[in-house]
Each structure stands twice: as structure tokens, then as C-alpha cells.
Amino acid sequence: MKRIVVVEDEVFMREELENLLQKAGYEVHAVDLFEHVAKNLLEMSPNLILLDINLPNLSGFQICREVKQRSPIPVVILTSRDQMRDELHALDIGADEYLTKPCRKERLLARIANVLKRYEGRANLLEGEGFLLDRQTYTLYIHDASVVLPKNQGKLLEVFLLGGQKVVTKEDLCDALWGTSEFIDENALQVNLTRLKKTMTNLQMHQKIVPVRGAGYRLMMEGGPDEA
Amino acid sequence: MKRIVVVEDEVFMREELENLLQKAGYEVHAVDLFEHVAKNLLEMSPNLILLDINLPNLSGFQICREVKQRSPIPVVILTSRDQMRDELHALDIGADEYLTKPCRKERLLARIANVLKRYEGRANLLEGEGFLLDRQTYTLYIHDASVVLPKNQGKLLEVFLLGGQKVVTKEDLCDALWGTSEFIDENALQVNLTRLKKTMTNLQMHQKIVPVRGAGYRLMMEGGPDEA
DNA sequence: AAAAAACTTACAATCGCTGTAAGTTTTTTT
DNA sequence: AAAAAAACTTACAGCGATTGTAAGTTTTTT
Numbered sequence: 001m002k003r004i005v006v007v008e009d010e011v012f013m014r015e016e017l018e019n020l021l022q023k024a025g026y027e028v029h030a031v032d033l034f035e036h037v038a039k040n041l042l043e044m045s046p047n048l049i050l051l052d053i054n055l056p057n058l059s060g061f062q063i064c065r066e067v068k069q070r071s072p073i074p075v076v077i078l079t080s081r082d083q084m085r086d087e088l089h090a091l092d093i094g095a096d097e098y099l100t101k102p103c104r105k106e107r108l109l110a111r112i113a114n115v116l117k118r119y120e121g122r123a124n125l126l127e128g129e130g131f132l133l134d135r136q137t138y139t140l141y142i143h144d145a146s147v148v149l150p151k152n153q154g155k156l157l158e159v160f161l162l163g164g165q166k167v168v169t170k171e172d173l174c175d176a177l178w179g180t181s182e183f184i185d186e187n188a189l190q191v192n193l194t195r196l197k198k199t200m201t202n203l204q205m206h207q208k209i210v211p212v213r214g215a216g217y218r219l220m221m222e223g224g225p226d227e228a
Numbered sequence: 229m230k231r232i233v234v235v236e237d238e239v240f241m242r243e244e245l246e247n248l249l250q251k252a253g254y255e256v257h258a259v260d261l262f263e264h265v266a267k268n269l270l271e272m273s274p275n276l277i278l279l280d281i282n283l284p285n286l287s288g289f290q291i292c293r294e295v296k297q298r299s300p301i302p303v304v305i306l307t308s309r310d311q312m313r314d315e316l317h318a319l320d321i322g323a324d325e326y327l328t329k330p331c332r333k334e335r336l337l338a339r340i341a342n343v344l345k346r347y348e349g350r351a352n353l354l355e356g357e358g359f360l361l362d363r364q365t366y367t368l369y370i371h372d373a374s375v376v377l378p379k380n381q382g383k384l385l386e387v388f389l390l391g392g393q394k395v396v397t398k399e400d401l402c403d404a405l406w407g408t409s410e411f412i413d414e415n416a417l418q419v420n421l422t423r424l425k426k427t428m429t430n431l432q433m434h435q436k437i438v439p440v441r442g443a444g445y446r447l448m449m450e451g452g453p454d455e456a
Numbered sequence: 457a458a459a460a461a462a463c464t465t466a467c468a469a470t471c472g473c474t475g476t477a478a479g480t481t482t483t484t485t486t
Numbered sequence: 487a488a489a490a491a492a493a494c495t496t497a498c499a500g501c502g503a504t505t506g507t508a509a510g511t512t513t514t515t516t
Contacts, residue, residue, distance in 0.1 A: 088334055091342045106312060110319045118324065118346060121353070121360045121369030132349045137376045139367040141349030148365045148376050150504055188506055190463065195504090211462065213514075378473055416475055418494065423473095439493065441483075 002116060003027040005044055007037065007063065008052040008078075017050065024109050038066035046073065047123075048116055051095075053079035053086070061093060068094035072125045074115045078103065126161045129221060130206050133157060142203055152177055153196040160209065160219040169216040193217070230344060231255045233272055235265065235291065236280040236306075245278065252337050266294035274301065275351075276344055279323075281307035281314070289321060296322035300353045302343045306331065354389050357449065358434050361385060370431055380405055381424040388437065388447040397444040421445070 004026045008014040014030050021028045029044060031037070041049055041063070049067060053060035064075050076097040077090050090098045096115045099108060126133045131142035138154025140147050149157065155176045159168055174184045177192065197209055206222050232254045236242040242258050249256045257272060259265070269277055269291070277295060281288035292303050304325040305318050318326045324343045327336060354361045359370035366382025368375050377385065383404045387396055402412045405420065425437055434450050 084332060084334060088338045091338045094345075096342075096346065104312060106316055110316045114319045114324075117322075121374065123372040124374060125349070134367065134374055136374045137365075137367050139362065139365050139374070139376065144351040146349065146352060146362055146364045146367070148367065152505070185506075186461095187463095187508085191465095191506075194463065213461070380474075413475080414492095415477085415494095419475075419496095422494065441492070 001025065001027050002047040003029065003044075004048045004050055004112070005041060005046040006030040006050045006052075007033070007041070007060075008050075009033050009054075010052070013052070020105055020108070021050075021112075038063050038070075041067055042071055042073075045071075047119070048112065049073055049075045050112070051075055051077050053077055053081060053090075061089060064090065064095050065093045072119075072122050072127060074119050076112060076115060078108075126158065128161050128207070133161060140203070142205065147199075147203065149199065150195070152192045153199060156192060156196050160217075163219070165218065165220075167212045167215050167218045172216070229253065229255050230275040231257065231272075232276045232278055232340070233269060233274040234258045234278045234280075235261070235269070235288075236278075237261050237282075238280070241280070248333055248337070249278075249340075266291050266298075269295055270299055270301075273299075275347070276340065277301055277303045278340070279303055279305050281305055281309060281318075289317060292318065292323050293321045300347075300350050300355060302347050304340060304343060306336075354386065356389050356435070361389060368431070370433060375427075375431065377427065378423070380420045381427060384420060384424050388445075391447070393446065393448075395440045395443050395446045400444070 002025075004021055006014060006017050006021070006028060008017060008030065009032060018028050018030050029046065031040070051060055051064060060077065060079075064077065067073060067075055074096040075094070076099065077095045078099050078101060079086065080101040082100045087098045096118075097111050099111060124135045125141075126135055131140060133140050133154070135158055138149040138151060138158075140149055140154075140157075156173060159172055159176045163172070170184065170186070170189060173189055173193075174180070177189065193209065200208070207219050208222055209217050210220050211217055232249055234242060234245050234249070234256060236245060236258065237260060246256050246258050257274065259268070279288055279292060288305065288307075292305065295301060295303055302324040303322070304327065305323045306327050306329060307314065308329040310328045315326045324346075325339050327339060352363045353369075354363055359368060361368050361377075361382070363386060366377040366379060366386075368377055368382075368385075384401060387400055387404045391400070398412065398414070398417060401417055401421075402408070405417065421437065428436070435447050436450055437445050438448050439445055
């Protein structure tokens with residue numbers, strides 16, 4: 001059964017949505033507003049997030065952006081602010097659907113089902129700048145093509161993606177490859193990194209792995225920090 | 229550059245759309261209506277199809293359905309018929325977006341960009357009942373999981389999917405595996421089929437490969453034709 | 457100039473996929 | 487019911503891709 005989290009601060013509306021979705025066969029969790037909504041949402045890892053945008057504290061847009069940056073979970077935005085600007089902005093930051101209240105039940109359900117359908121098979125896709133990586137198979141999607149990376153290269157790339165822009169230590173990388181950083185074979189790691197780098201250039205990816213002396217490595221956009 | 233095919237029979241509207249999309253940086257091909265639109269659309273294999281639903285002969289729905297059954301190309305429906313029934317129907321048969329005229333340019337462009345973005349990496353995904361198959365890597369997506377099939381198993385499954393419900397001959401299968409049906413090693417094919425069947429049951433897929441005596445094999449839904 | 461860190465290349469071991477062989481089982485025909 | 491045809495099963499050996507190892511070289515820092 002698909003799980004949906006509803007983010008809505010108005011009690012009446014929240015209960016109505018909860019009811020409607022439950023009747024439609026979804027497992028529903030409604031959350032009120034609090035600090036770190038985005039973080040909590042990710043931990044619940046639902047199949048879809050229904051997000052009301054008339055929120056008191058934090059902007060709904062902000063939540064949407066955070067979720068989208070860190071996960072492939074689809075987000076449907078529901079709002080009473082029928083402004084073209086809002087809609088464009090929402091779609092721009094990655095919302096999958098933007099619906100204005102009042103919205104007929106049938107339409108809401110149909111759109112939700114539609115979004116869910118399109119997300120089939122995307123559950124474990126990690127998003128990088130200009131490419132996607134399947135965390136289970138290490139299938140890499142780029143430029144309308146796809147390749148299956150060797151397991152080790154996939155694991156390494158995965159660590160870099162999860163690390164964001166941060167520096168990733170060799171311990172982290174060894175850990176990912178062999179489950180332990182106890183006995184580090186510096187050289188084995190080195191070779192595997194070289195291999196990953198090579199396939200990255202072969203695939204014309206827009207980022208590189210650069211060394212950070214003594215600390216580890218980091219994933220960087222091509223032509224990044226220009227320190228001339 | 230992304231290619232969009234516009235299907236619209238009204239001349240004025242068509243030119244306007246063409247213009248708008250070109251300015252937005254797309255490569256646009258407008259097509260008039262004729263027989264076998266769906267077939268031709270598939271041959272053009274654009275990145276997206278913008279489909280007007282007020283068509284004279286064939287129902288736009290029909291076109292949408294045909295395209296969706298045979299390809300993963302996203303379809304955006306544009307219409308002046310603002311009927312809830314139409315919208316639900318459109319979404320139900322797999323349309324990716326449903327917009328009503330008059331529609332502001334910004335919204336149209338934003339929605340198109342949104343749909344395109346979500347389709348990144350899906351260019352070579354074949355759709356089966358309850359699963360997806362990547363034709364390049366033979367990565368199989370099912371039940372929120374993914375596996376890379378061995379090349380031969382992938383090729384076989386691919387042939388079955390492309391064949392639809394029809395019976396697939398052994399020649400077809402040999403052809404897919406070894407590029408020729410000249411010298412058929414019945415047994416080698418047999419073994420490969422068995423392997424595919426095994427992984428299909430392991431993955432709990434909802435269809436089976438059943439033999440058709442003397443003719444070949446066919447892909448069937450589990451618990452299909454009940455001939456008691 | 458010396459040391460440390462990062463990198464390169466080639467090779468051998470390993471693992472998974474494939475075809476082969478030699479069967480057995482199921483279905484159809486006589 | 488027996489024989490023949492089609493479909494299936496299992497184990498094994500060859501092959502190729504991926505991996506770790508070894509023995510270097512190059513680059514950067516001190």
C-alpha cells in the first residue's frame with residue numbers, strides 16, 4: 001500500500017484530506033507543523049508528500065525544495081493562493097504537481113495517482129547534477145543513455161552523492177567498499193577511484209572527483225572554483 | 229535540444245504553439261492530422277508530444293492511448309473542453325499533463341519543462357504490466373526494487389514485451405540472442421528461457437512465459453485464460 | 457632535495473554468465 | 487498403452503568482466 005504524508009496546518013482541512021485519501025486506499029500520515037519538517041518527512045520516507053502551502057512559519061516552498069534536494073520523493077502542492085508566480089516557482093523548484101483549492105476530490109485523487117504512477121521504479125534513484133544513479137543496481141542514467149556501473153564504482157559514486165559537496169574521507173570510502181575502515185588498503189581504494197574517474201570522463205559527466213590533500217576527496221562541478 | 233511534436237489541426241493555434249515552443253528553445257515539429265498519427269508519432273520519437281484534443285476524425289484520447297501503450301514518450305494534452313470527465317479519463321489512460329485553453333504561455337512552458345525533467349533517464353524504459361525494463365542495461369524495476377538482468381534474459385524479456393500478447397516464435401528469440409535464426413540451437417534457447425522464467429518467479433512478477441506447442445512462447449498474465 | 461601523497465599500469469585470481477551435454481518429464485499422436 | 491515429439495532440468499566447463507595486488511611513476515608539499 002502506498003504511503004502519503006499530508007502536511008497541512010488547518011485542522012479541518014487536514015482531517016478531510018486524511019479521510020479522502022484513506023478511503024482511496026492510501027496509508028495516510030498527517031503531520032502538523034514543527035521545526036525540521038523536511039528532515040522528518042525524509043525519515044518517514046513516504047511514497048508521496050501532499051503539501052499545503054499556506055503555512056504559518058516556514059514557507060512551503062522551502063520544505064519542498066529541501067525534500068527535493070535530498071530525495072526522489074514526489075511532492076504535490078495544494079494551495080489556495082492562485083497566483084501564476086507561485087505556480088511557476090513551485091514547478092521550478094521541482095514540485096511534481098500544483099493544485100489550487102477548491103479542488104474537486106476526483107481531480108486531486110487522479111493527479112495523485114498520476115504522479116505516483118510516473119514514479120514507479122524511481123524509488124531508489126539518487127539525483128546528481130545532470131544524471132541519476134540507481135542505488136540498488138548502480139545503473140547510471142545520463143544524456144538519455146544508461147550504463148550499469150561496476151559495483152565498486154557505483155558504491156563510490158553513491159558515497160559522493162550522499163555526501164553532497166562535502167569532503168569525503170578515505171575511511172568513508174573504504175567503509176562503503178569493504179564494510180570496514182579497519183584495515184585500509186590505500187592502494188586498492190586508489191585504483192578503484194581511478195577507475196571511477198575514468199568512466200566519469202568517458203561518460204562526459206559534468207563533475208570531477210578532486211583530491212583534498214590529507215583529508216580525502218570531493219565531488220566538484222567541472223570548471224568549479226576558479227582560483228587563478 | 230529536446231524535440232517536441234505538436235498535434236493540432238487548427239492552423240492559427242498550431243503556428244502560435246510552434247512559435248512559442250521554438251522561442252523557448254525546443255525543436256518543434258507540427259503535424260496535421262492524417263491516418264495512423266500514433267504510428268507516425270512513434271517513428272518521430274520526440275522527447276514529448278503536445279496533443280490537442282479537439283480533433284476532427286480520431287479522438288485525441290485514442291492517439292494518447294496508442295502512444296502510451298507502445299512507448300514511454302510523455303504526452304501533454306491541451307484542450308478547450310474543460311470537463312472533469314475528460315481530465316480524469318486523460319490522466320487515467322496515461323497522459324502526463326492535462327491543460328485547458330486558454331492557457332497562459334508561462335504555465336504551458338513550465339508544465340512542459342516539468343514533465344520533461346521528470347522523464348530524464350526514462351528514454352529507454354519499456355513498460356510491462358507492473359514493471360519497467362531498461363532496454364540498454366536490462367535493469368528491471370519492480371515492486372520498488374531493481375535488478376540488472378543478465379544480458380540474455382534481458383533480451384528475451386525485451387522481445388516478449390515488444391511482441392505484446394502475441395506468440396513469439398523461437399526464431400524471433402534466437403534472432404534476439406544471437407543475431408541469426410540460421411543455426412538454431414534449440415537447447416541453448418531452452419536453457420536461457422528457463423533461466424528467465426526462474427528469475428521472473430523469484431521476482432514475483434505477475435506474468436509467466438507459457439509454451440505454445442509447435443509455435444513458440446507467449447507472455448501471459450498470471451491466472452490468465454481459465455480453461456477448466 | 458627529500459618526503460608524503462596521489463596516481464598509473466599490468467597481471468593474476470575470482471565470480472558470474474553462457475553454451476554444452478546428457479539426461480528426464482510432459483504432452484501429443486498412433 | 488506405447489511411441490514420438492516437444493519441452494524442460496541439471497551439472498559442468500569455458501569465457502569475460504571486475505577486482506585486488508604489486509611495483510612502479512608523478513605530483514605536491516615541506
